[in-house]
Amino acid sequence: MAAPVHPATHREVRLTERTDGALTPEHFTVADAPLPVPVPGTVLVRNRVMAVTAAMRTMMGSAELPMPSFVPGRALWGAAIGEVVEAPGGGFAPGDLVRHDLGWREYALVDAARARRIDPDALPDPAAHLSQGVTAWGALVHHARVRPGDTVFVTGAAGGVGSIAGQIARRLGARRVIGSTGSARKAEYLVKELGYDEVVLRGAGPIGEQLRRAAPNGIDVLLDTVAGEQLAAALESARTGARFALVGALSAQLGEGDGIVAPVELDAGLIVSRRVSLRGFSVRDHPDLVQEWTEEFGRGLRDGTLIFAHSRLRGLDQAPQALRELIEGGHTGSVLVEL
Template sequence: MMISREIHLVRHPEGEPGLADFRLVETPLPALGDGQVLVRNRYFALAAVMRTLMTGADIGMPLGTYRPGHALFGSALGEVVDVGTAADGDLRPGDLVMHHYGWRDHVVESAERFRRVPAGALPDPTLHLNQGLTAYAGLVRVAAIRPGDIVFVSGAAGAVGTMAGQIARLKGAGRVIGSAGSPDKLKLLTGRLGYDAAFDYHEPPVLDRLREAAPDGIDVYFDNVGGEQLAAALELARPGARFALCGALQDQLGGTSAAVLVDPAEMIGKRLTLAGFHVADHRDLQGPWLQDFGGWVRAGRIEVPQVVVPGLEAAPGALLSLLRGEYAGMVVVSVV
């Protein structure tokens, strides 16, 4: 009988989560059934939204929320080890697959729950775990970015934000502005990632900082944060501005997000569009995104800042470090 090592949630944390809220356990894997595959994970991604999932709040994730006594989940890249009878004929041992069963080293599930990664699509397999598709969908489809747009990205040093600013530039934005929480992250944005301006959201008032960076207002707001930054973006929105609401980091990272007052008359007068979205609703963009992204990577036109943490057992500590703002870009765990 095969054993899978898994990280389980011990309890819904009260207040800030800690290492005691996680447990590494060994779980027997079920026998491979009809239509199922056995996958050995190689990498899985960490994300700020996991803090909210730890509270038990259901925010519409494909697999629901985290439950005490069960393994956590998240985007993962694995290798097919074995295929059961009547399983999806497109999957073979040795294939790389994407799925949502991170936080463990092996998984047995229905073949339909795994998506085969095209061979050679990207030069580094970890790049398949980047959150660029979320940024791409929010900018290209939800906000319908146009050449010359002035774009503001909040939480710009995170896994989504580092991609959003670069994609906006590659899609013709006239000016790209980001917010982040430390001098090193601001330097990353305006240096390697090509943001035109960036400000520290810890330096109030945010409205003044954004006005300094965008004196002519903004056309597109990619919101990873909510709260005061969303309010500032509404204040400085130009006529016809489009807002793609992706995340609520101010809440997810333990802050208190003040209610944002929206003036319907102003929205109508400025013809503003505010749209919340989830990447799961835009999976049809996977092909165009992979084609664009692969070309940009090979041409050296886009960079994916990442931190690779070795070892499944190190995942809880790495997530806590991410929640404390210690990382920039995407964070992946190498399962060894």
């Protein structure tokens, strides 16, 4: 059998230098690199689509993080879906679709243990496997345990997590779903398309005052992707027994903090007197939820009860621009780049 024919080189996006300031085109370079050579225990993957997330911004700065930072001169990485083109052992075969964490390049040499095979029929669009909905699902179903009649507040509601979180909350029986975002255009989309009842608008006055008007009887559940002022405001509006699921700290990217630190003062008296529970949530601790969410997401996409809100750019060259636009608030939902 003839050996597979592949190009000798492929392209990848590299970080040129760390920065804590605004991202510019000069912080990235698209470079040619030798095509990786697979060995037993690895798979060579031709990437088809990759995700761009706000968390990547923190990995380009100088702050110490609980996860590896991007390294100047090396390719960035992130969630991607691709087609296996070579698999010398490891249980994969050419043609398999896999999800892995080596995006930002045309070809990836992936440890077979770190590649997850994707059923091409599980979702109507394979790119939807890059949705961040599993975070929203796990946080709302298994951490905050949304109940029928609850009032739910989702911060960063127009982002990859928030754009699906409001839909999930409604699916679980929430009586009222409130989101926060940074633009009137996104607020309109959240209400008209994604099922939010009302939106708190960052920059349109104190968040606490807006939230009290939107939820005069208080909130039962918070799904927080932002932290900072919005977390404090949510606590002020918390009803007795409120459940808070914290999944991110995007206020750090919005200029309120440093790195992933989003400083905020919380009233311990309110936490105690109202018996508010605050729990952090990460899908990394619950990999079993991926299949559960995929089944739920597939049903919802096919019957039209769930929407995969996303922006899609074409071409590896567009990835740096996609990240800059995301940080600047230019996209709604997940941000994907087709390679």
